[in-house]
Amino acid sequence: MLRQVSIVFLLLLIVAPFSPAAAAFDTPASHAIVMDHRTGRVLYGKNIDEPIPTASMSKMVTVYMLLEELKNGSVTEDDTFTVSEKAWKKGGSKMFVRVNDQVRIGDLLRGIIVQSGNDASIVVAEGLSGTEEAFAAKATARMRELGLTDTTLKNATGWPDPDHRMSVHDLARVAQLTIRHFPEHYEIYSEKSFTFSDIKQGNRNPVLYSFDGADGLKTGHTEEAGYGLTASAERDGHRLIVVLTGLGSSRERSVEANKLMQWAFRTFENYTIVRAGKAVDEADVWLGQKVRVPLVVGEDVNITMDEAARKAMEVTAVYEAPVPAPIRQGEQVGEMIVRIPDAEPLRVPLLAGEDVDKLGTVGQIAAAISYMVFGNEKE
Template sequence: MSLASAARLVIARRALLLALAASAALGGCQSAQLTAQGLSPVPPKTAISQDIALGYAEVRAPAELVMDYKTGRVLYELNPDGLRYPASLTKMMTLFLLFDAVDSGKISLDDTMLVSPNAAAQAPSKLGLKPGSRVRVSDLAHGIATKSANDAAMVVAENLGGSKEGFANLMMTKARQIGMTRTSFVNPNGLPDPRQISTARDMATLARALRASHPRFTSFYAMTGYAYEGKAYRSTNHLLGTVQGVDGMKTGFIRDSGFNLVASAERRGQRVIVVVIGGKTGRERDAEVTRLVDTYLGPAESISTVAALPASNT
């Protein structure tokens, strides 16, 4: 590592320490966890472990977790609290805050948001939004959930938070409220930043809280495809429509994270959240998620048996 690179890493780690210290102080007043009955308070965190503060996330290291959706009980785990780069799994939090704003009446799905030059300049994957244009909130949500569009995520961040940094503060407040204790968010889309870290446990916590808090929006991350301005996009979650019971939620990839996927799946009345981080390839990641779904929900039903079952309302 060059001297300049080492200096940048030290600066990034110091910035992370300050940011997490501030968020911990705020989260100590507002922390809560999701239970079968809803959100209930949990004891505040009074200290930040050194590994989080310094941002020691492992590169392309595996981490997995299977959580029972109804109870929150962990059914299986592999390195559940090891620090990892969430990549586009981050966008679940961006959608969470967007749906919060819609449900609170601050905005509607038919409102539009302004695209800044900064948002338009985000690296792919993106919708190719034009600076100065206005995009409907529903299109932004679909673009984030289905296409994993980095430009759409930044539009939401800047319009709701005033800036990327302002939105990151909102993300951290929400993270602590729902019980995410080992996560640091600094951008809304998961593009590479050494300070943007999380764990398999925190990602499962986020997915469960998102689904429980906004059940009427589950269709956004369950769609197999989406069209915007005449162009069709296939969902980045290739298990949708191919693995029985999988009905969300989000994929992610950057070089240092490997291939990530958080999946929600339901079979025979039982629902689980499955998290796989650090897959070597997208195909390997998908196969591992499928294996875990089959293991903890039982094998998929035959076509004839599925046809005879009543439709699920979850």
């Protein structure tokens, strides 16, 4: 029999005082998103899934592709790529590599991340795929594999092209994946300067200098795209990712990024709904040596939400009961569903908290009769 049980949790870890729900945020940015890093939940959005010009923010994809190659051992930071004439001649922001030089991959990585080098981006693209065009096609396919369906890349730099597009949602996802999969290299995004060929350049990311906890990621600007920024910050273990673009100046970009991040951290909290291993419910057992089995979650269940959403939250355990023995600890027997307003339900597997062996033949007969007559009354 399918059983649904509404659960009320005492959230002992919620220490933030009550505050009225914040008014909706507004920004002059044409496209903007605030995303929770841990869950990927969109906390604020403005035209988030529209493919738009990215400027240099799509260099995060170029970096991601290189980091995958470093992680799988195809290349090392001490390997070198050759600088082509195309890379050397490329305009815009530059690392200032010289044609035909062999440049360390570790330096190219910083040349892209810190200095936003178009030349460095092309060197990496050609080093990994032969041509920038082949790299862009490969990067587009890889992003689609990762679920970034609004991404189409035509180059490695974000240089204006009518078909080179990403949504701010996809940009936030690239940031999330980079932070999650490459924490040891993500730290480079927080470096404030890098010197190459005796030329020192500062990181253009304004929040690194003005927002406590900010540690990435990438600015962008072209005539078509306007001024944009993909940023991330962490406070007290709570990380948010912010993307905004279509602004009119570098100053407006800096002001709006700080305003949006301040609002987001002030408005949203990370709530622990239930701890790993904590019993959510007990399910009746059919023909087992124990009459009930505790249902637990395998890892902490955390949700980022505002106070109004927390008060409206509904948590339900859904499972078939009675659960037939034998039951092995860790076996999934149902799911916990967490519902909050304006969000997809969060579904978490409910696992058996302990082993329950099956009764012997005589015990099975007795238990079956008892269950049909009396049900599974608590001991």
